[in-house]
Amino acid sequence: VKDPVRLLRSGTRAADCLRAYAARTTAGDRSGAAAWHRLQERLEASAHAAPAPLLSRRRWAWSPSRLFALALGLFVLLKLVPSPRGLDDAALVISDGGFAGGGGVEGAGGMEGTGG
Amino acid sequence: MGVAAVDSPDLLDLCVAGDRRAWRDLHAAYRPCALAFLMRLGIGPREAEDACQDVFIQVFRYLHLFERRADFRTWIYKLCISQAARVRRRAALARPLHWLRRAFGDPAAVTLPELSVSRSVELCEGALAALGARHREVFVLFELEELSTDEIARLLGSPSATVRRQLQEARRTFERVVRDQPFGGGR
Numbered sequence A: 001v002k003d004p005v006r007l008l009r010s011g012t013r014a015a016d017c018l019r020a021y022a023a024r025t026t027a028g029d030r031s032g033a034a035a036w037h038r039l040q041e042r043l044e045a046s047a048h049a050a051p052a053p054l055l056s057r058r059r060w061a062w063s064p065s066r067l068f069a070l071a072l073g074l075f076v077l078l079k080l081v082p083s084p085r086g087l088d089d090a091a092l093v094i095s096d097g098g099f100a101g102g103g104g105v106e107g108a109g110g111m112e113g114t115g116g
Numbered sequence B: 001m002g003v004a005a006v007d008s009p010d011l012l013d014l015c016v017a018g019d020r021r022a023w024r025d026l027h028a029a030y031r032p033c034a035l036a037f038l039m040r041l042g043i044g045p046r047e048a049e050d051a052c053q054d055v056f057i058q059v060f061r062y063l064h065l066f067e068r069r070a071d072f073r074t075w076i077y078k079l080c081i082s083q084a085a086r087v088r089r090r091a092a093l094a095r096p097l098h099w100l101r102r103a104f105g106d107p108a109a110v111t112l113p114e115l116s117v118s119r120s121v122e123l124c125e126g127a128l129a130a131l132g133a134r135h136r137e138v139f140v141l142f143e144l145e146e147l148s149t150d151e152i153a154r155l156l157g158s159p160s161a162t163v164r165r166q167l168q169e170a171r172r173t174f175e176r177v178v179r180d181q182p183f184g185g186g187r
Helices: A015-023 A034-046 A054-061 A064-080 A084-096 A100-115 B008-017 B021-040 B045-064 B072-103 B119-129 B133-144 B149-156 B158-178
Strands: none
Touching: A015 B021, A015 B119, A015 B133, A015 B158, A034 A084, A034 B045, A064 B045, B008 B021, B008 B045, B021 B045, B021 B072, B021 B133, B045 B072, B072 B149, B119 B133, B119 B158, B133 B149, B133 B158, B149 B158
């Protein structure tokens, strides 16, 4: 399949617009030298930035703030989130009727007496 | 409208070997085309300079991995397309902040109209802005960078038929926008 003729060569209004736009966006080599120097500076800076030694990376990984955050996270996980085992235990206690508060509920029967 | 052909294979070999002058020649040969392409993809002139630098940093880092099955210029276009997408994503993230700055009257954030822009360039920019990102890429690669649809298909990793359809749609939109706008108006 052949490609269509390019708009630029069509002599239409769209072609005029495209031509003007192409001329405007064609970058000259006016600022090329400056761009090259900026690029070189960036490349050299990144080349000189050697990777941190193992010891300092370890120190960063095990910093007090990180350990504190880890401990806090563990605490939240263990204390505030109910574990499935804990839920089972609670269900067992309720089915046994062994709650001290159960008596209180029975006491509600006494309330009936007040009505009479 | 494309870049002047440079005898790339030798130049690329020298660059991979670490020849500083070769790198400079490569940069001088391909920077204008990369910069123009980035601007044609809708990146503003100021951002385009930075984006172009990022593209060349990638070229410097990964040139030894470039397999040379495709044209070097096509590889540059590919890097430019990825970089332009990154710039667009960053701009989308910064847009709410920009709006806030404008709302609270930061004069630096107000963009002043460029007086030297001719009406036809303005029209063209408007018509290109009406295209979606992929349609714009296909349109610019075909109409301004003068790549064939098969080359574009390889570059974008799409079937040639899809590229041709996208090109047709993009051309239709472009011509409609240009036709519907008054030529004499504007600044």
